[in-house]
Structures are given as structure tokens and as C-alpha cells.
Amino acid sequence: MVVSGSPVLYFETAGSGHRAHYVAVLAKYLTAWNKADQVIFAGPAQLRERAFAQLGEELAETSPRFQFVELPEKDIRDAMNAPTLFQRHRRCWQLGLRAAQRCNARQVFFAALDHILLAAATSSLPPFRVSGLLFRGSSHWRERRAGWLGLVREGIKEHALRVVLAKPWFENLFTLDPYFKEYMDLHSSQGKKVILLPEPFDAPCDAAQAWGARMSGRVRFLFFGSMQERKGIRPLLDALLLLPRDVAAASEFRFCGEGEMLSFIEERLPILRSAGLDVSLERGFLPRRQLEAEISACDVVLAPYLGHVGSSGVLLLAAAFRKPILTQQEMLLGAEVRRYQLGEPVDTRDPIAIAEGICRLNRECLKGFEGTRQFDAFISRHGKEKFAECLGAHLFTHVAE
Secondary structure, eight states, rough: OOOOOOOOOEEEOOOHHHHHHHHHHHHHHHHTTOOOOGGEEEHHHHHHHHHHHHHHHHHHHHOOOOOEEEOOOHHHHHHHSSSHHHHHHHHHHHHHHHOOOOHHSEEESSGGGGHHHHHHOOOOOOEEEEEEEOOOOTTTTTGOOOOHHHHHHHHHHHHHHHHHOOOTOOOOEEEOOHHHHHHHHHTTTTTEEEEEEOOOOOOOTTTOOSSSOOTTTTEEEEEEOOOGGGGOOOOOHHHHHTOOOOHTTEHHHHHHHEEEHHHHHHHHHHHHHHHEEEEEEEOOOOHHHHHHHHHHHHSSSOOOSSSSSSSHHHHHHHTTTTEEEEESSHHHHHHHHHHOOOOEOOTTTHHHHHHHHOOOOOHHHOOOOOSOOOOOOOOOOHHHHHHHHHHHHSSSSTTOO
């Protein structure tokens, strides 16, 4: 297939979650700017189904329609399941370049640069300009360099990043992490190629509301989303059993979601309730409006993740609804919570530290909101249109004219 005008190829190997959301947002604004012909999306069939389903009938009736190159599921599976990290990067890199050649693209945007970084670092001269979004920029986080394994891993990754940035054919590295951008500006001669990308997030219209204790006089703590081991559910439930009686009596805890730790929560419910704790569980991922209602009804969001490197939609939603969050003290989540005073950053591997954080938030909620938290300042950095404009300004020509 040859497309006139040599467009940009947007290459993606995943088809769900935030990756589909990014495609939907970019497609929406390119349509509004009448620039749909400047991009071709390449990815699995699931990406087309989920991303464009988010746009509804408006996009389906738009002409010209977006061009989409469906990548064979077997090719994606073979690439992502390669036996070594380098082979995985090499196969994803080659899959993207082959798709670009088929489309006569002038530039390839890798939506997850993390999956091709090592291959790009060892590539000589591809026939395209290359850009990409790095989700897990971690060289600047001291915690990631703990132990010899961390030193080796982060050393290789940082070296590969510097090599890629120095390539004359590499255009821009996008990041969602402002601290990574600051680090690269200070420590790399190619820091100008690193672009801070806003999150494609708009606060719900009814999100801004009064913050403080519920009418019942009890503080509701909410955990929502994917229930995985790395989300810190085990130490969180251990922490609940350590709460003083007065805090436990003035609190209620609600869990909404699904995942590998769901059965663990179900097993622990009788123990927690026998200790006098008010704990409820909603099984399954909630529809967007129901999830927003849950967040609106709570006082504190719980996100005690274990070593999470990148950004978090949970943090964005909590801030949009003006709810303080209890989360990890390290890396991007901890840094953002401290900078904007969005909640309590704690050692999420320590149940005692989690329990102490819950106690502080319980007292603060019962006492009332004192206006020290900078929810609006944090949220104002982000937005769907800002996300699309930033990508468009660097990937496409005069997209917003």
C-alpha cells in the first residue's frame, strides 16, 4: 500500500487500555483539524476496534476515514514472546519498519519506545525518521539502581537511551514524566529531543466538588482498578489490621476491581470484618460513570503500589475529584504527590507505614479540608487537546491551523 503525501506511521502492538485511548484521542483531534490523511495507524485488530469505538458515530461518519494497517496477531505474539529482551526489541523494531515501508511513511512513531529501545540503539540507518513515547524512563530514579542487578539494568538502559538520542535520524523522545525531562535536560547534550507530553486526560464535568468528611462522620477509603500483587494489596490488608480502634471505627474501606488478588481479598474479608473493620468488595471493572460515582462518594483513594515506575490514571482521577491519595513514596507517583501535596506518600512495603498514613488521612478528613492540596495545579498540566497538540506539533505539519 502506498499513501500519497508520505504520512507518519503510528505503530502500536497493544490493543486495549490506555494505549487504545491514546489512539482515540489523537484520531479525534486530527479529524477536527482536517489532518486525518497525515497519519496511518498500525496495530492489532483489537486496537482498531477499541480505539475507534471510543470515538462513536462521529468519527465513523467522518470522511476521509483513518487508514489502519492491521498487524498479524502471530507477528505481534512472536515479537512480544521472544526468548530474550534484545530479540523482543529487535522483532518489534523490524515489525514497525516493515509496516512503514509498506505505507511509504516518512516517519515512524513507536507508541511504546520501551519495546524497541535496544534495537534502535544498535541500528545503523533506517530509511525513516523515528520518534517514540518512553513509558518507563527510569534512569533518574535512584531507587531503580538498588543492588547490582538494578545498577546493570539501569546502566544498560541509560546507555541505550543516550545512543538513540544521538542518532541523527531520531527525532523526539516523548515522556509523561516531568522529572525525566528535567534529568535529561541537565545530563544529556541531546536533552532538547526529549519532549514532555501531557496526559490525555480531561476531568469529568462534575468532578470538582466539596472535599471532606462524609455526612456519616466516617471516612471512606477506596481502592479501584486492577487487583494485582504489584498494586500492594497484601501489605494494605495487613495494615488495616494494625489500625487503632478509633480510626477503624471512623473508617470504611471499599475495593472495586478484578485481578489475580481478588481471591486473596475474598479470603481475608472474614478476618477483617471480625476485627471490626467495615470492608466491602465490588467484583469486576466498573463502567466509567459508575467508577466516577464511586470516586465521588469516597474521601480518600488508596493506591499503595509497589515500585511503580510511570504515571498513573488513578492519580489523575483522584486529583480530578479532589480526593487525597495514599500511594508509594518513590519515583514518579511519590514525587508528584509531594510536589502538589496530593496525599500521603508512604513506604508501601511496610504495613505499619501504610497504617500510619491511613490514620493521618482519617484525621485530616474528619477535621475538614484546609486548602493546602494543589489538585487544580496538577490537573491543569494535562488534557486531551494538549496531548494531541503536543504530538501534532512534533510529528505532523501545522496540525492546528
